[in-house]
Amino acid sequence: MTGYDVPAEVYEWLISDAKLPPAAFAASFDDVLHLLPSNAHVLDCSCGTGQLAVGLAGRGLQVAATDASEAMVRRTAQLSEQFGASVRAVRASWEELPDLFRDDTFDMVFCVGNSLHHAAGARGRGAALESMSRLLRPGGRLVLTSRTWELVRARGSRLQIGDRLVRRNGRDAVVVYRWEIAPRWEQEHHIEIAIAQVDATGLVVVRSELLSCWPYRYEELEAGLHRVGLQTELSTFDREAENYRVVARKV
Ligand SMILES: C[S@@+](CC[C@H](N)C(=O)[O-])C[C@H]1O[C@@H](n2cnc3c(N)ncnc32)[C@H](O)[C@@H]1O
Numbered sequence: 001m002t003g004y005d006v007p008a009e010v011y012e013w014l015i016s017d018a019k020l021p022p023a024a025f026a027a028s029f030d031d032v033l034h035l036l037p038s039n040a041h042v043l044d045c046s047c048g049t050g051q052l053a054v055g056l057a058g059r060g061l062q063v064a065a066t067d068a069s070e071a072m073v074r075r076t077a078q079l080s081e082q083f084g085a086s087v088r089a090v091r092a093s094w095e096e097l098p099d100l101f102r103d104d105t106f107d108m109v110f111c112v113g114n115s116l117h118h119a120a121g122a123r124g125r126g127a128a129l130e131s132m133s134r135l136l137r138p139g140g141r142l143v144l145t146s147r148t149w150e151l152v153r154a155r156g157s158r159l160q161i162g163d164r165l166v167r168r169n170g171r172d173a174v175v176v177y178r179w180e181i182a183p184r185w186e187q188e189h190h191i192e193i194a195i196a197q198v199d200a201t202g203l204v205v206v207r208s209e210l211l212s213c214w215p216y217r218y219e220e221l222e223a224g225l226h227r228v229g230l231q232t233e234l235s236t237f238d239r240e241a242e243n244y245r246v247v248a249r250k251v
Contacts, residue, residue: 022085032108032141041105042106042108043108045132046067046112048113049079054079064088066089077089095127107136107140108136108142111142113145114146117215118213133230146246151240153185155181156181160179162174221246
């Protein structure tokens with residue numbers, strides 16, 4: 001359980017329009033996908049509702065998709081079926097991955113869309129990165145995207161209410177994030193996410209979940225990658241930008 005079983009039911013309201021179609025989500029990684037051999041083996045290890053995994057399968061890649069949330073994995077399997085994609089979807093937390101796959105299995109591992117902060121503290125984060133690194137073949141790459149926690153923490157605890165309705169499956173919703181920022185970096189933080197759907201009669205139905213997270217500074221992430229044998233090859237980190245991407249190669 002990750003706390004994502006409830007958000008899984010309404011997760012499309014949290015995905016941007018640009019990344020909702022699987023092909024578009026995969027295309028956002030074109031700059032790294034072209035590095036892969038044809039028929040490469042890839043893993044999305046926090047697959048959520050599966051848009052990236054299905055998009056990658058559409059490129060002819062051999063795709064495995066894992067997530068700690070059973071409901072997320074179920075949605076990934078449904079999406080794969082809907083698109084006729086071949087994706088091996090399995091419930092597994094990062095720590096459980098080495099029980100599921102042999103070392104050196106994958107050419108590329110994805111951990112994207114603000115997932116790694118759910119690993120419990122420096123120790124949990126280290127264990128998660130260790131698992132991802134083990135599964136990569138030498139020369140393989142980890143592709144990770146992250147919130148810029150330096151920015152998030154600087155803004156402090158706050159309520160962030162979406163400034164427009166998000167329409168999915170013919171239904172509109174307002175998305176609200178409540179950020180609970182702890183005094184110190186290493187403490188457990190919380191994000192409460194609420195999706196308030198408004199129907200045609202004006203009735204509002206809210207699904208919400210309180211999620212735990214453990215932020216990290218960019219330097220800590222880099223050090224953690226190096227500790228598990230991954231060398232940063234590309235980084236878009238900019239402390240003024242909301243998100244960044246890191247591509248790290250297994251040496
Ligand atoms: C913000 S969602 C991102 C989902 C997807 N990657 C995307 O970009 O839409 C974070 C995901 O991380 C998963 N997660 C949380 N803790 C995890 C863990 N310990 N191991 C694997 N996945 C985990 C959640 O279940 C959730 O699906």
